[in-house]
Amino acid sequence: xxxxxxxxxxxxxxxxxxxxxxxxxxxxxxxxxxxxxxxxxxxxxxxxxxxxxxxxxxxxxxxxxxxxxxxxxxxxxxxxxxxxxxxxxxxxxxxxxxxxxxxxxxxxxxxxxxxxxxxxxxxxxxxxxxxxxxxxxxxxxxxxxxxxxxxxxxxxxxxxxxxxxxxxxxxxxxxxxxxxxxxxxxxxxxxxxxxxxxxxxxxxxxx
Amino acid sequence: xxxxxxxxxxxxxxxxxxxxxxxxxxxxxxxxxxxxxxxxxxxxxxxxxxxxxxxxxxxxxxxxxxxxxxxxxxxxxxxxxxxxxxxxxxxxxxxxxxxxxxxxxxxxxxxxxxxxxxxxxxxxxxxxxxxxxxxxxxxxxxxxxxxxxxxxxxxxxxxxxxxxxxxxxxxxxxxxxxxxxxxxxxxxxxxxxxxxxxxxxxxxxxxxxxxxxxxxxxxxxxxxxxxxxxxxxxxxxxxxxxxxxxxxxxxxxxxxxxxxxxxx
Numbered sequence: 001x002x003x004x005x006x007x008x009x010x011x012x013x014x015x016x017x018x019x020x021x022x023x024x025x026x027x028x029x030x031x032x033x034x035x036x037x038x039x040x041x042x043x044x045x046x047x048x049x050x051x052x053x054x055x056x057x058x059x060x061x062x063x064x065x066x067x068x069x070x071x072x073x074x075x076x077x078x079x080x081x082x083x084x085x086x087x088x089x090x091x092x093x094x095x096x097x098x099x100x101x102x103x104x105x106x107x108x109x110x111x112x113x114x115x116x117x118x119x120x121x122x123x124x125x126x127x128x129x130x131x132x133x134x135x136x137x138x139x140x141x142x143x144x145x146x147x148x149x150x151x152x153x154x155x156x157x158x159x160x161x162x163x164x165x166x167x168x169x170x171x172x173x174x175x176x177x178x179x180x181x182x183x184x185x186x187x188x189x190x191x192x193x194x195x196x197x198x199x200x201x202x203x204x205x206x207x
Numbered sequence: 208x209x210x211x212x213x214x215x216x217x218x219x220x221x222x223x224x225x226x227x228x229x230x231x232x233x234x235x236x237x238x239x240x241x242x243x244x245x246x247x248x249x250x251x252x253x254x255x256x257x258x259x260x261x262x263x264x265x266x267x268x269x270x271x272x273x274x275x276x277x278x279x280x281x282x283x284x285x286x287x288x289x290x291x292x293x294x295x296x297x298x299x300x301x302x303x304x305x306x307x308x309x310x311x312x313x314x315x316x317x318x319x320x321x322x323x324x325x326x327x328x329x330x331x332x333x334x335x336x337x338x339x340x341x342x343x344x345x346x347x348x349x350x351x352x353x354x355x356x357x358x359x360x361x362x363x364x365x366x367x368x369x370x371x372x373x374x375x376x377x378x379x380x381x382x383x384x385x386x387x388x389x390x391x392x393x394x395x396x397x398x399x400x401x402x403x404x405x406x407x408x409x410x411x412x413x414x415x416x417x418x419x420x421x422x423x424x425x426x427x428x429x430x431x432x433x434x435x436x437x438x439x440x441x442x443x444x445x446x447x448x449x450x451x452x453x454x455x456x457x458x459x460x461x462x463x464x465x466x467x468x469x470x471x
Binding site for chain 1 (some may be wrong): 220245246247249250252253254255256257258259260262263264265266267269271272273275276279
């Protein structure tokens, strides 16, 4: 992984890094491969994090990230610069996540957390193993409830509460007004809590 | 809903982690608000736990994306190239078929062309084939005596083919109809010179056909005369012009639809 990142950083010097996303997008639209690479390096990790929050599977998340950028570069001519490039990219990512989630739902496959990753992600300096276990229980409950939500609610919880994005940015991504987004986030939280409550009761975190 | 309950709901909706002490007292008394507040705290706790979960770094190299982009471009290019190839192949095949058809088909379109033209035009074609001055040949065909009205109308009609071949300037009668009295004698003379009574049986004036008699069987309008029966090989040659298709009843030699297009 580190080697791949190092190689990417090595090759990414072909384009001026002070250019804005929109300038890079214009260059990429003209077929500039270096501009495409710079855009990819800028948004690979944020898009991956967003997708990973939704899928919680590294391989699937990487596949989606790849599809996101392929689709974005393929349809760069449709990017009209009315919104920011990042929000446009996140919109593509959320749409692809929704598609994947539907496919997954059709196949009736349950995603399981990979044991080795679980170990790798735990804090090495966790003070108390009991506290770590408790944290993991909260995470499990959280993501279980999250996966039970419909797509539009789940996306809002991820964007607003997990990624802590601003309402304005979410409104741009969703293509609606800020007021509508606030209302939707409130509804999504209410639905999420409805799902979360029995799970927390089951693990003894809620009386 | 009472006012403190509404305040608790507002605090919860705003995502506050702490409540004012006055509301704490209310929560201790109100079971509904107490439940909502605990649920909110559990939600915040699980949210923090989820946020604290480290997200692994994306290990997807740019080379992989680049390769996929190149694949996509190759796939996109192929159909366009193939489309041009198909179009070019079709055009070449069409051209080859057209050339083969033209090379194989006998040239039977010339009689049809001749048949559709008036006799004067047919004569002009034959004269052009002989390489003789057209003014020396005048088709003899029966023309009833012209009435003054016919003469006037004939003089007013333009005959571009003959005029163009002879190169004679237009007569005043042909130029304008505004003076019919002056045009009449000239028109009558022209018609009389051009349309003589039929003299099919009289021998041709040899002086006016210096090369035609010595000529080999020639082609009129791309039809060799030797193919057709000569009724009088010395003096008259008839070229039957056939109307209709070979399958039709009228396509027979000697049919009344046949026409004489040239006689010597």
